[in-house]
Structure formats: structure tokens, C-alpha cells
Amino acid sequence: MKPIIAVRYLILLGWFISNFVYSYAQNLGRTDERMAYYCEPCGSACDLERHAGPGTCQHCGMSLVKRSVTIMDSLSRKQKNMKKRNVAIFIHDGVEILDFAGPSEVFASTPGFNVYTVSLTKEPIMSQGFIKVTPTYSLADCPAPDIVVLPGGNTGPFLKNETLINWITNCSKQAEVMLSVCTGAGLLGKxxxxxxxxxxxxxxxxxxxxxxxxxxKILRDTRFVDNGQIITTAGVSAGIDGALHVVAKLKGLDVATQTARYMxxxxxxxxxxxxxxxxxxxxTVAK
Structure with missing residues (x-):
């Protein structure tokens, strides 16, 4: 190689290296500026919540670690664009509090679910004689549900309500899951x-x-029974187990476990x- 060509080559190589180092340093600086603290992935909505400094997440208790803001913002946008499953929780006069509050907590605490209450009308209902709840929707304007929750309590009078039974039947034609809690199974049976x-x-x-x-075949001493689309649970607190089981089926056991931990x-x-x-x-699995 001629001396003049070698010199030009070395100059060109030096220019390339200096520009590469400068560009890397600039990008490194920008990366540092775009870092923030997020909780270790727990499967809940708090995964995407940004924090100013280290510590623990106030929602799930997981440690906060540094992550790229650009990447996390992209994940947040993707999650917002994902279609959420509609969860319609039917409430009525005399509904048992934990029958509907338990599953409500499970689905509302898990990303990917749009939870709302529905009743015969939008008039307030009374739960166990002392809690007044105003339904979000009536049967007439309720969005098409992907999951229907039928809590128990004083369901006797509603077994004879033809409008309600027809609504349940129609929902079952397109819903992924029909979940009953306690005596709500009577509505499925009807x-x-x-x-x-x-x-x-x-x-x-x-x-x-x-x-x-x-x-x-109605089973005793069984926490829940999963027939695929139709899932029934035992009384009161068993509705939480049934709802967590639904989450595990649809979103994975890890997500359901994190929801249970959060609760x-x-x-x-x-x-x-x-x-x-x-x-x-x-x-059959162990009781």
C-alpha cells in the first residue's frame, strides 16, 4: 500500500471510530435520560406505572427497577389498544355482598377486563338490607358481555323473571364464560x-x-365446577376462587397468582x- 493511501486510510478509519464513539456516547446519554423506575412484572396494571426513584410498588409490593421509558410507553400503548373483555356482574335486590364484590375485585384488579354492574333496571338495588348499589347498566342497554357473573343471595323471585332468563340465555350464545356464585347457579339452571x-x-x-x-348433577363439598363455558362455584367466598380460576384460564396462572397476591x-x-x-x-382435584 502506498504511503499516501495508507495515511488516507488511517484518517478515514480514525474519523469513523471517533464518530462511532461520539454517537454511542450521545445515545448512551439519551438512554440514561429516558430511564425510570417500574415494578418487577407482576401481571397487574401497576407494571406500567412510572416511579421517580427506587423503592417498592405501593400496589403489589414488588421492587422497583430501572427500565426504558420508551419501551414501557410502547407497552402501555399496546395494552390500551388491546380489546378488554367485558365482565357483566348481575346484581339484584337481596344479592349477597361478597358474591358480587369478590369476583368484582378479582376482575377489576387484573389487566384486560372491563367490569360493570347490570340489573333489571338502573334503579338502585339493596344488598342484604343495608348497602345500596346503583347499577351501571340495565338489561336493555348492557354492552355485550364476554363474561357474565351471576351472584347469589335472594335469587328466588328472579327465577321467574322471563326477561332476565332470556337475557342470560342470549348472553350464553356468545360469552366466553358464564360464572355463577352461590344460588346464582339457579339462574343458570332456569x-x-x-x-x-x-x-x-x-x-x-x-x-x-x-x-x-x-x-x-349437583356436587357437594366442591369449591367450583368448570364445564368449559359454564362455571359454578359454592357459596359466598368461593366466588373469589371461581373468578381467579377464570383469570387463570384466560390469562395464565401467573397472572391469577399475582392478582390473588395483590388481594x-x-x-x-x-x-x-x-x-x-x-x-x-x-x-377431580383435591379439596
Whole structure:
């Protein structure tokens, strides 16, 4: 190589290296400026919440770590653009508080669900005689639900409500999940959705539900029964287990576990129930 060419080559190489180093330093500086603290991924909405400094997340208790603001903002935009599943929780006069409040807490605490209450009308209902709740929607204007929750309590009078039963039947034609809690299973039975299936309910309602739905098998001492679309739970607190089971089915066990942790619901045992795999085969798990 001629000396003059070698010199030019070295000059060009030096120019390239200096520009690369400068560009890297500039990008590094910009990256540092675009860093913020986020909680370790826990599957809840707080994953995308930005914090100014280190510490722990006030929502889930996870440690805060540095992450790229650009990347996290992109994830946030993607999450906002994702279609949320509509969760319609039917409430009525005499509804048991925890029957609807438990599943409400589960779905509202998990990303990806749009939770709302619905009743026969938009008039306030009374829960257990002392809590007044105003429904978000009536049956007439309720958005099409992906998940329907039917809590129990004083459901007797509503078994005869033809408009309600027709609404439940119509919802079942397109919803992913129809979840009953406690005596809410009676509403599923009245709509014919328990025929040929196994189910459970509040322990004091088992005999009555069995008599009302002779084509179903109503199980005792079972926390929940999953028939695929139709999921029934035992009474009161069992609705939390059923809702967490639905979250695990749709979004994964890790997400459901983090939701249970956020709620500090130590009682939950993911496999505590009966998952029916087909008409002839089922898997029973420990109570």
C-alpha cells in the first residue's frame, strides 16, 4: 500500500471510530435520560406505572427497577389498544355482598377486563338490607358481555323473571364464560344451561337446585365446577376462587397468582375444584 493511501486510510478509519464513539456516547446519554423506575412484572396494571426513584410498588409490593421509558410507553400503548373483555356482574335486590364484590375485585384488579354492574333496571338495588348499589347498566342497554357473573343471595323471585332468563340465555350464545356464585347457579339452571352438566352451589341450596335441574348433577363439598363455558362455584367466598380460576384460564396462572397476591387472598388453591374435560372424562382435584 502506498504511503499516501495508507495515511488516507488511517484518517478515514480514525474519523469513523471517533464518530462511532461520539454517537454511542450521545445515545448512551439519551438512554440514561429516558430511564425510570417500574415494578418487577407482576401481571397487574401497576407494571406500567412510572416511579421517580427506587423503592417498592405501593400496589403489589414488588421492587422497583430501572427500565426504558420508551419501551414501557410502547407497552402501555399496546395494552390500551388491546380489546378488554367485558365482565357483566348481575346484581339484584337481596344479592349477597361478597358474591358480587369478590369476583368484582378479582376482575377489576387484573389487566384486560372491563367490569360493570347490570340489573333489571338502573334503579338502585339493596344488598342484604343495608348497602345500596346503583347499577351501571340495565338489561336493555348492557354492552355485550364476554363474561357474565351471576351472584347469589335472594335469587328466588328472579327465577321467574322471563326477561332476565332470556337475557342470560342470549348472553350464553356468545360469552366466553358464564360464572355463577352461590344460588346464582339457579339462574343458570332456569336458563337450561346446567342440563347434562355437573355443577355446585351454596351447601344449603344443593338439594333444591338438584330438584330443579334433574338433568344436572349437583356436587357437594366442591369449591367450583368448570364445564368449559359454564362455571359454578359454592357459596359466598368461593366466588373469589371461581373468578381467579377464570383469570387463570384466560390469562395464565401467573397472572391469577399475582392478582390473588395483590388481594392478599391466601386462601386460594388454584386446583381446588373440578374441571370437566369432556362428557365422559373429568379431572377431580383435591379439596
Amino acid at each position: 336458563a337450561g344451561l346446567l342440563d347434562g352438566k355437573q355443577a355446585t352451589t351454596f351447601h344449603n341450596y344443593i338439594d333444591a337446585l338438584q330438584a330443579a335441574t334433574p338433568n344436572a 392478599e387472598y391466601d386462601k386460594w388453591k388454584p386446583n381446588e375444584g373440578l374441571v370437566v374435560e369432556s362428557e365422559t372424562k373429568s379431572t
